[in-house]
Amino acid sequence: MISLRRVSTTFASGAKEPIVAVDDVSLEIPDGSIQGIIGFSGAGKSTLLRNINLLERPTAGQVWVGDTELTGLNAEGLRRARHQIGMIFQGFNLVNNLTVLQNVELSLKFAGVKDKTQRRRRAAEALEIVDITDKTKNYPAQLSGGQKQRVAIARALATKPQVLLCDEPTSALDPFTTATVLQYLADINTEFGITVVIVTHEMEVIKALADNVAVMEQGRVVEKFAAAELCREGFAPTTSIGRYLVSDGISVRRAGAEASQGGFDPTAEGVQHYDRHVDPVRRDSAAPRENKIFAAVEGGLR
Amino acid sequence: MSFDIILDRLPEINQAMLETFAMIGVAIPLAVLLGTPLGIWLWSHAPGGLKPTPKSHAVVSALVNMVRSFPFLILLIAIIPFTRLIVGTSVGTAAVIVPLTINAIPYFARLVEQNITQLGTGAVEASRAMGATRGQIIRNVLLVDAKPAIIGSITITTVSFISYSAMSGLVGGGGIGDLAIRYGYYRYETETMIVACVLMVILVTVVQYSGTRAARWTDKRVSA
Ligand SMILES: Nc1ncnc2c1ncn2[C@@H]1O[C@H](COP(=O)(O)OP(=O)(O)O)[C@@H](O)[C@H]1O
Numbered sequence: 001m002i003s004l005r006r007v008s009t010t011f012a013s014g015a016k017e018p019i020v021a022v023d024d025v026s027l028e029i030p031d032g033s034i035q036g037i038i039g040f041s042g043a044g045k046s047t048l049l050r051n052i053n054l055l056e057r058p059t060a061g062q063v064w065v066g067d068t069e070l071t072g073l074n075a076e077g078l079r080r081a082r083h084q085i086g087m088i089f090q091g092f093n094l095v096n097n098l099t100v101l102q103n104v105e106l107s108l109k110f111a112g113v114k115d116k117t118q119r120r121r122r123a124a125e126a127l128e129i130v131d132i133t134d135k136t137k138n139y140p141a142q143l144s145g146g147q148k149q150r151v152a153i154a155r156a157l158a159t160k161p162q163v164l165l166c167d168e169p170t171s172a173l174d175p176f177t178t179a180t181v182l183q184y185l186a187d188i189n190t191e192f193g194i195t196v197v198i199v200t201h202e203m204e205v206i207k208a209l210a211d212n213v214a215v216m217e218q219g220r221v222v223e224k225f226a227a228a229e230l231c232r233e234g235f236a237p238t239t240s241i242g243r244y245l246v247s248d249g250i251s252v253r254r255a256g257a258e259a260s261q262g263g264f265d266p267t268a269e270g271v272q273h274y275d276r277h278v279d280p281v282r283r284d285s286a287a288p289r290e291n292k293i294f295a296a297v298e299g300g301l302r
Numbered sequence: 303m304s305f306d307i308i309l310d311r312l313p314e315i316n317q318a319m320l321e322t323f324a325m326i327g328v329a330i331p332l333a334v335l336l337g338t339p340l341g342i343w344l345w346s347h348a349p350g351g352l353k354p355t356p357k358s359h360a361v362v363s364a365l366v367n368m369v370r371s372f373p374f375l376i377l378l379i380a381i382i383p384f385t386r387l388i389v390g391t392s393v394g395t396a397a398v399i400v401p402l403t404i405n406a407i408p409y410f411a412r413l414v415e416q417n418i419t420q421l422g423t424g425a426v427e428a429s430r431a432m433g434a435t436r437g438q439i440i441r442n443v444l445l446v447d448a449k450p451a452i453i454g455s456i457t458i459t460t461v462s463f464i465s466y467s468a469m470s471g472l473v474g475g476g477g478i479g480d481l482a483i484r485y486g487y488y489r490y491e492t493e494t495m496i497v498a499c500v501l502m503v504i505l506v507t508v509v510q511y512s513g514t515r516a517a518r519w520t521d522k523r524v525s526a
């Protein structure tokens with residue numbers, strides 16, 4: 001169980017009012033589940049996600065992962081805890097001058113695996129999970145976006161973490177590649193029981209993948225529901241932002257400062273909709289690698 | 303143009319080249335050795351860095367700026383007592399190496415700081431998330447990704463200091479630039495000056511060419 005207890009994160013911003021990026025959020029994420037966090041840009045999603053591994057230390061509240069209170073650890077303890085919490089990013093964040101294999105080795109090196117042979121073997125194993133076996137000697141610049149994100153997933157998985165944090169992992173990818181990456185995340189969740197926390201601004205991503213959803217606005221979690229509700233006829237979230245996100249479209253641009261002022265009006269000028277359809281991923285992993293989406297994309301990549 | 307003059311001057315030209323190599327060959331490696339950690343320190347202790355210590359950062363940064371702002375000629379004179387302490391003399395090639403190095407360290411450090419800043423924070427973030435120590439991040443991520451840019455900085459520093467070293471004549475440091483000044487400016491031996499200048503151009507070109515090649519060789523950001 002990941003447990004955020006009354007977590008707040010405030011950023012000082014010079015002479016101006018401090019920015020409250022995360023405002024008194026409490027959230028419990030059951031082990032082995034996929035938790036979606038959705039909201040518009042600036043809602044505080046990334047900060048909340050970064051609160052979980054203390055990449056951003058909360059200014060108030062407690063963060064628990066399993067039996068450990070991360071907010072109570074010293075630097076050394078925190079580093080050790082982080083070996084159990086993988087993280088992937090929108091921009092992949094690979095080391096450009098290292099090969100794919102070396103990039104994955106990095107997490108093992110940081111986790112204290114001293115033996116190079118062992119590191120290489122485990123890195124290759126992790127890359128196999130995301131089906132990157134023939135590009136291990138390539139550099140990130142030689143990969144497609146989807147492949148880069150898969151390498152990043154392998155890097156996060158190599159230390160066999162219990163939790164995988166994903167900050168907009170598919171926002172830089174086209175819908176097709178998005179589906180593949182989400183499929184890997186779903187497979188990893190079912191095969192290894194890893195708890196996945198995924199931040200996104202797209203309800204399609206949530207629909208495709210999540211068990212539970214938390215909707216964020218202005219630093220607060222304004223509502224939570226089970227993702228299965230999204231498929232139920234007549235389901236309507238209680239907040240206007242929730243209703244909007246659930247509706248047919250996805251906002252890609254919003255009018256002026258309105259975005260963070262609350263009282264969001266989806267019909268306002270400047271709000272654009274576009275249809276980005278992401279196929280649902282299979283959550284039963286009897287034969288995950290035979291998945292349709294998967295096979296198609298693999299065929300296309302090679 | 304008389305070739306006899308040049309032939310007569312060959313021993314001096316030879317000697318001057320050796321002096322230039324000595325000055326650059328000692329000052330630049332020392333600047334790289336000491337300037338790199340200083341540059342990394344400046345980056346990681348700056349506000350928003352890996353380990354922000356705003357007060358000591360401000361002090362070190364001011365010191366770096368101070369040394370950087372001294373015109374080389376003034377520095378050369380100003381630190382004569384220090385130079386004498388280090389190499390036992392205030393004249394000659396060895397005596398020029400000291401101010402050259404003192405000037406090159408902060409110069410190079412600023413370049414390295416810049417090189418690291420330009421990497422962006424992505425890979426560092428990912429490393430922090432992986433539970434890396436600061437040392438691990440510096441060794442395995444920053445220096446790895448900044449390597450091509452740092453090689454570029456070594457090239458720039460070398461070229462700049464070949465030029466600075468021409469001012470060594472003030473304390474009898476010699477070198478090819480000084481030769482050009484002494485024979486060309488004071489003795490109107492245009493031939494010698496031209497040869498010295500051509501040698502400087504060749505030297506700078508070779509340094510720049512190899513530096514660019516080495517930087518490109520180590521840079522894996524563009525698909526080959
Ligand atoms: N390091 C930071 N320093 C100052 N302000 C920040 C920082 N990180 C985020 N913020 C601010 O906090 C708010 C929430 O940001 P973020 O968590 O990135 O939102 P989201 O991921 O939902 O787009 C924004 O107003 C943002 O400008």
Ligand SMILES: [Mg+2]
Nearest residue numbers: 045046047168
């Ligand atoms: Mg974000």
